[in-house]
Amino acid sequence: MQIKVYLTEDEMPRQWYNLAADLPSPMQPPLGPDGKPISPDMLAPVFPMNIIEQEVSQERWIDIPEPVLEILARWRPSPLHRAYSLEKALDTPAEIYYKNESLSPPGSHKPNTAVPQAYYNKVFGIKRITTETGAGQWGSALAFACALFGLECKVYMVRISFDQKPFRKIMMQTWGANCVASPSTETKAGRDVLAKHPDTPGSLGIAISEAVEAAVTDSTGKSRYALGSVLNHVMLHQTIIGLETKKQFAKIGVKKPDIVIACAGGGSNFAGLSFPFLTDKIAGANIEVVAVEPSSCPTMTRGPFVYDHGDTAKMTPLLPMHSLGHDFVPPPIHAGGLRYHGMAPLVSQAIVEGLVKPRAIGQLECYAAAVLFARTEGIIPAPETSHAIAAAVQEAKKAKEEGKKKVILFNFSGHGLMDLAGYDNYLQGKLRDYPLPDSEFGPSLRELDKLPKPKAVKTGKW
Amino acid sequence: MQIKVYLTEDEMPRQWYNLAADLPSPMQPPLGPDGKPISPDMLAPVFPMNIIEQEVSQERWIDIPEPVLEILARWRPSPLHRAYSLEKALDTPAEIYYKNESLSPPGSHKPNTAVPQAYYNKVFGIKRITTETGAGQWGSALAFACALFGLECKVYMVRISFDQKPFRKIMMQTWGANCVASPSTETKAGRDVLAKHPDTPGSLGIAISEAVEAAVTDSTGKSRYALGSVLNHVMLHQTIIGLETKKQFAKIGVKKPDIVIACAGGGSNFAGLSFPFLTDKIAGANIEVVAVEPSSCPTMTRGPFVYDHGDTAKMTPLLPMHSLGHDFVPPPIHAGGLRYHGMAPLVSQAIVEGLVKPRAIGQLECYAAAVLFARTEGIIPAPETSHAIAAAVQEAKKAKEEGKKKVILFNFSGHGLMDLAGYDNYLQGKLRDYPLPDSEFGPSLRELDKLPKPKAVKTGKW
Numbered sequence: 001m002q003i004k005v006y007l008t009e010d011e012m013p014r015q016w017y018n019l020a021a022d023l024p025s026p027m028q029p030p031l032g033p034d035g036k037p038i039s040p041d042m043l044a045p046v047f048p049m050n051i052i053e054q055e056v057s058q059e060r061w062i063d064i065p066e067p068v069l070e071i072l073a074r075w076r077p078s079p080l081h082r083a084y085s086l087e088k089a090l091d092t093p094a095e096i097y098y099k100n101e102s103l104s105p106p107g108s109h110k111p112n113t114a115v116p117q118a119y120y121n122k123v124f125g126i127k128r129i130t131t132e133t134g135a136g137q138w139g140s141a142l143a144f145a146c147a148l149f150g151l152e153c154k155v156y157m158v159r160i161s162f163d164q165k166p167f168r169k170i171m172m173q174t175w176g177a178n179c180v181a182s183p184s185t186e187t188k189a190g191r192d193v194l195a196k197h198p199d200t201p202g203s204l205g206i207a208i209s210e211a212v213e214a215a216v217t218d219s220t221g222k223s224r225y226a227l228g229s230v231l232n233h234v235m236l237h238q239t240i241i242g243l244e245t246k247k248q249f250a251k252i253g254v255k256k257p258d259i260v261i262a263c264a265g266g267g268s269n270f271a272g273l274s275f276p277f278l279t280d281k282i283a284g285a286n287i288e289v290v291a292v293e294p295s296s297c298p299t300m301t302r303g304p305f306v307y308d309h310g311d312t313a314k315m316t317p318l319l320p321m322h323s324l325g326h327d328f329v330p331p332p333i334h335a336g337g338l339r340y341h342g343m344a345p346l347v348s349q350a351i352v353e354g355l356v357k358p359r360a361i362g363q364l365e366c367y368a369a370a371v372l373f374a375r376t377e378g379i380i381p382a383p384e385t386s387h388a389i390a391a392a393v394q395e396a397k398k399a400k401e402e403g404k405k406k407v408i409l410f411n412f413s414g415h416g417l418m419d420l421a422g423y424d425n426y427l428q429g430k431l432r433d434y435p436l437p438d439s440e441f442g443p444s445l446r447e448l449d450k451l452p453k454p455k456a457v458k459t460g461k462w
Numbered sequence: 463m464q465i466k467v468y469l470t471e472d473e474m475p476r477q478w479y480n481l482a483a484d485l486p487s488p489m490q491p492p493l494g495p496d497g498k499p500i501s502p503d504m505l506a507p508v509f510p511m512n513i514i515e516q517e518v519s520q521e522r523w524i525d526i527p528e529p530v531l532e533i534l535a536r537w538r539p540s541p542l543h544r545a546y547s548l549e550k551a552l553d554t555p556a557e558i559y560y561k562n563e564s565l566s567p568p569g570s571h572k573p574n575t576a577v578p579q580a581y582y583n584k585v586f587g588i589k590r591i592t593t594e595t596g597a598g599q600w601g602s603a604l605a606f607a608c609a610l611f612g613l614e615c616k617v618y619m620v621r622i623s624f625d626q627k628p629f630r631k632i633m634m635q636t637w638g639a640n641c642v643a644s645p646s647t648e649t650k651a652g653r654d655v656l657a658k659h660p661d662t663p664g665s666l667g668i669a670i671s672e673a674v675e676a677a678v679t680d681s682t683g684k685s686r687y688a689l690g691s692v693l694n695h696v697m698l699h700q701t702i703i704g705l706e707t708k709k710q711f712a713k714i715g716v717k718k719p720d721i722v723i724a725c726a727g728g729g730s731n732f733a734g735l736s737f738p739f740l741t742d743k744i745a746g747a748n749i750e751v752v753a754v755e756p757s758s759c760p761t762m763t764r765g766p767f768v769y770d771h772g773d774t775a776k777m778t779p780l781l782p783m784h785s786l787g788h789d790f791v792p793p794p795i796h797a798g799g800l801r802y803h804g805m806a807p808l809v810s811q812a813i814v815e816g817l818v819k820p821r822a823i824g825q826l827e828c829y830a831a832a833v834l835f836a837r838t839e840g841i842i843p844a845p846e847t848s849h850a851i852a853a854a855v856q857e858a859k860k861a862k863e864e865g866k867k868k869v870i871l872f873n874f875s876g877h878g879l880m881d882l883a884g885y886d887n888y889l890q891g892k893l894r895d896y897p898l899p900d901s902e903f904g905p906s907l908r909e910l911d912k913l914p915k916p917k918a919v920k921t922g923k924w
Contacts, residue, residue, distance in 0.1 A: 001532060002471060003471060003532060003535035003536055004471070004535065004536070006468050006470065008468065009464060009465060009466070070463060070465060071840075073465035073466065074465055074466070074543070074839070074840055074841075081536070085610065103565055105840045105841045105842065105877075107879065144840055147836070147837040147838075147840070148547065148837075148838070148840055166882075166886070167879075167882045170882040170883070170885050170886045170889075171842065171879070171882060173885070173886070173889055174833060174836050174842055174882070174885045174889070175836055175837060175842075176837050371636060374609070374636050374637055375609040375610075375636075375637060375638050376609075376610070377536070378533075378536055378567045378606055378609070378610055379536075379567045380567065380633065380636055380637075415567075417569065417629075417633070417879050417880060418879060420628075420629045420632040420633060420636070421632070423632050423635070423636045424628070424632045424635070427632075427635055427636065
């Protein structure tokens with residue numbers, strides 16, 4: 001009885017997979033506030049040019065640099081587990097597999113892109129990377145990567161998280177990053193907000209504004225900004241997850257999964273697992289691909305496909321994506337990484353084209369699935385990850401009803417050891433779901449009506 | 463460049479190694495309060511007989527049951543890492559390797575014994591296991607193991623940790639354990655303490671008394687007690703660590719390490735890594751074996767080898783061990799798992815016989831080594847683990863001074879994600895060392911003078 005499948009370091013994928021090369025419709029460019037396409041060189045003050053080249057690349061395969069592989073090999077290839085105990089508890093004929101991304105030192109899939117981003121900045125001559133973080137998953141992953149490459153790391157952490165969740169901040173500091181509460185007095189963006197609202201809890205939108213400003217106004221020219229999700233190059237870097245999984249399935253004689261599941265906030269862990277399987281689906285394989293979001297932040301299931309800003313403050317370019325509107329404020333669910341109004345353009349387009357089926361699940365069902373998982377498989381999941389588990393449980397029950405022996409695969413994107421307060425609330429019966437009336441989201445979408453709508457073709461094939 | 467060495471599940475050791483079979487002197491029996499040896503059947507109300515048999519076994523090799531292997535395979539075999547980045551930072555000619563025990567779901571080596579202990583209780587017909595926990599590493603590991611075998615788990619957690627460190631408690635509850643603050647009103651031992659000291663912060667000694675009482679007074683006869691360190695069977699279960707490491711060294715052509723290092727509180731992670739190498743040392747191999755303790759709790763370096771109680775309240779039998787006295791109260795260092803007055807009898811005897819060299823290091827040096835490790839190798843160590851790292855750094859510097867290409871191996875016993883407050887204090891310069899005058903420990907040792915002294919032969923061979 002084999003519990004998990006390892007690959008050797010020699011078997012690690014040497015290239016990332018770029019879905020943009022295979023999508024039926026071409027990707028739509030980002031737009032400036034005037035509605036005109038943004039060219040790569042306009043992004044040069046924000047990102048190093050080697051990353052911008054990846055962002056706009058149409059190449060199907062992109063080499064992973066050797067120094068990046070050497071860092072990833074600290075915890076990769078990650079194991080693919082067979083969830084025998086969960087299957088038994090559900091009495092399902094389905095085989096359930098999960099790819100375990102929780103074994104990275106920061107505890108999630110985020111370092112898969114933090115490491116190459118730090119590397120590309122390093123070889124481009126950059127000395128300092130700035131970023132924002134909400135609950136701290138991304139900030140700690142970037143702090144980790146910067147430490148290993150000897151780069152300075154500056155993290156603007158949303159004030160309320162900075163105060164309420166001190167442990168992620170300590171992680172960043174242990175890795176040598178400089179982490180400050182946002183809004184801070186260090187940037188004009190921060191000072192402007194503080195002047196008007198001295199007691200503001202902060203927001204991801206404000207923190208993005210500060211991090212971008214800190215990068216572009218550095219007079220040495222040696223600072224750049226980094227983003228942990230949404231953008232094409234981030235999706236690209238995460239595809240090592242799915243590429244490894246395919247090799248692992250081949251080792252144990254599983255031809256293909258029937259269902260591939262991951263949670264999606266900005267979309268990166270979902271893209272990482274699923275994109276290498278989408279290429280097979282585009283080529284005709286019968287694979288159902290499910291992206292799971294919280295029903296309280298239903299970007300994919302209820303948000304339109306529009307051009308919208310990535311941040312509340314409208315500092316970022318307009319991206320073609322599913323969105324609830326850049327001023328949408330999600331209810332206070334514990335899965336902080338899924339509380340985002342938009343969705344990665346690559347994932348959004350795959351949804352519009354019918355390749356990906358989104359699904360929304362409430363947090364009570366997710367926590368129930370997470371506790372079941374912890375008590376059977378033994379690992380306590382991140383609240384974000386619990387959404388993927390809940391969908392896998394739904395599918396395993398369906399397989400039982402249908403009497404079908406399906407192969408279900410999901411991404412175990414991170415552990416929950418830094419997010420235990422949510423479990424405490426759940427076990428004490430203090431949590432609730434947040435069903436949303438339509439009126440609660442999307443007002444800002446109307447102001448986008450003047451802009452061109454992004455195009456994508458639903459072929460009806462999938 | 464190979465970063466780490468994996469073994470497949472097929473290559474997992476199928477037997478544990480029992481050092482008692484190879485020690486030059488026979489192990490001394492535990493004694494009752496009257497100074498007379500305790501027989502195995504006297505322990506039957508406390509432990510199931512299959513575990514008692516292991517405790518007194520002289521067999522060199524003991525089979526690991528298949529259901530135990532299937533659970534251990536969730537995260538084992540654990541990787542052996544080459545610390546290239548740490549070597550580079552230290553500019554040492556030494557090769558540094560570490561065995562990564564931090565990848566278990568509870569984050570440390572503790573489940574290596576929690577899982578077999580839960581298994582043996584299960585097959586013996588036990589329904590509920592009771593235990594105590596200080597900071598919570600052991601309690602969470604046992605809660606994890608009990609969840610996977612469908613056993614009830616009752617944890618008495620020292621009151622001050624219960625209140626100050628809620629996250630370990632939530633981990634236990636998520637795995638379904640019932641965790642209460644000790645002293646509790648549920649036992650006579652707890653009520654007696656509360657009657658006299660209603661505001662007591664509790665102690666490990668009191669918690670042990672409660673857990674043992676709860677096991678032996680269960681009228682169904684279906685409860686037993688479990689201990690996470692110190693005892694022979696716990697050392698035995700941990701030897702899978704060193705046995706795997708030897709196979710991993712063989713895979714990459716390393717004939718033997720020159721120095722084997724682990725931290726030691728009760729002794730279990732140290733025994734786990736080092737005992738399989740001690741058998742080679744006994745047979746003549748030139749291997750230095752170092753057990754590292756905090757200079758503020760110098761059990762091995764300054765405590766005599768005596769018969770002493772395992773707990774403050776003198777509820778446990780007398781064990782032959784290095785001890786600072788059962789009423790020693792260590793200073794408030796962050797490495798909670800190393801704040802113990804005694805040391806495992808097997809480890810103690812190996813020290814007396816000259817096989818193991820103890821070393822004491824202050825917490826400031828340990829935190830400095832831990833931060834260096836986090837910023838080079840990328841993983842944030844548990845405060846306990848930082849003691850092993852500090853000794854490895856000392857040895858790597860010594861190798862540089864001597865110009866010798868030594869092979870250094872240490873046990874990375876656990877990650878520090880649940881212990882970040884100590885890093886915060888260290889980085890803010892708030893920590894200090896605690897040099898101890900002799901007068902601060904050992905007064906209770908004098909009362910033991912009436913008892914027979916345990917015997918062990920220092921052969922002078924090592």
